[in-house]
Amino acid sequence: MIENTLREDGGALVRVADSGPRCPHYGVCGGCSLQHVPYSEQLELKRRRVAEAVGREPDEVLPSPVIWHYRNRMDYAVSPELAVGLRERGKWWSYVDVRACLLQSPEADAVRNAFRSFALERGIPGYDTRRHSGILRYLVIREGKFTGERMVAAITSEPLVDKLAEFSPPARVDSLLNGINRGLSDTSRADEVLIVRGGDTISEVLSGYRFRIGLNTFFQTNSYTAELLIKLVVEEVSGSRTVYDLYSGVGTLTIPASSVVEYAIGVESDPQSVDLARRNASENGSGADFLTARVEALGHIDADVVILDPPRGGVHPKALGAIVSSSPSKIIYLSCNPAKQGEDLAKLRGYRLERLVAVDQFPHTPHVETVAVLSRGARL
Known part of the structure; x- marks a missing residue:
């Protein structure tokens, strides 16, 4: 009951x-x-x-x-200690270092976990939302559920293209981007989008229609x-x-x-x-x-x-x-x-x-x- x-x-x-x-x-x-x-x-x-x-x-x-x-999109917050995941319930300042998420695909899990390891190995500083310091703010993963295409975007406080070019994802990634957010607001929206590899969009097919999607564009999740x-x-x-x-x-x-x-x-x-x-x-x-x-x-x-x-x-x-x-x-x-x-x-x-x-x-x-x-x- x-x-x-x-x-x-x-x-x-x-x-x-x-x-x-x-x-x-x-x-x-x-x-x-x-x-x-x-x-x-x-x-x-x-x-x-x-x-x-x-x-x-x-x-x-x-x-x-x-x-x-x-879900065809997940925005994973990054802590100063490089936890990559979601916020703890009721605590915007506390991060859950997600290792497995049942909302997105297993391939997205693998990409997120590999990116965490990459950031730790390269010493990329996570962003501190209280002190407004650090670089890596969010990891955004978009997927075409009916196309298999995937976009991965590191949202950073300053350009990081050269370092991100060294990332080798363990699953298909058609678009690897660096989104720049220099503002104080805690958001994954990028004011500037730099291409690291691939194009700046991916495609999804819905009801027989093909739609191109960008990093910042709205699309049903x-x-x-x-x-x-x-x-x-x-x-x-x-x-x-x-x-x-x-x-x-x-x-x-x-x-x-x-x-x-x-x-x-x-x-x-x-x-x-x-x-x-x-x-x-x-x-x-x-x-x-x-x-x-x-x-x-x-x-x-x-x-x-x-x-x-x-x-x-x-x-x-x-x-x-x-x-x-x-x-x-x-x-x-x-x-x-x-x-x-x-x-x-x-x-x-x-x-x-x-x-x-x-x-x-x-x-x-x-x-x-x-x-x-x-x-x-x-x-x-």
């Missing part, structure tokens, strides 16, 4: 009669806090979370087709459930004339949507993502167009359907106002933050929530993706 609930902050309060987490770091690492809960019960927890956040039961809760080794999201969106936009995809990234939703509508336009503020989206559209034979713009700066949106896939902070209030005043017939809102999504949905006056689907993008964690489909004609 399992008694469980989800806290407001997304944490889980769970009592389990028979627990058996597979990860050796479970209980200390800040990663998979639901690993000891049977997967069917995890889905039930997430169903409840979505219902509480949005105010109605989801019509479906779609499981991830793969629940181990599913679970390729298997990303295909479920694409299927849902394509179903909902099929036959429409004009679709605007706001927060479009590298075109993951815009390009598939373009195959079933007359016009598909993606709007994205990150120039690199827009460049890659245009390249992805061209290489996939898609007629999708992409604009470099902040969503909140848009005025009237001349669209039958608007797709929203914002960051965790939700849709900018100005953008919500512009959408309502533009009056598209349908809105499709994807979110990894159901609580914020619920707040935003309440502001879409004159729209009715027709469909709500929860997609388990993040097995063994409290997080869940939701797809809300709204039609014009009535208040929520």
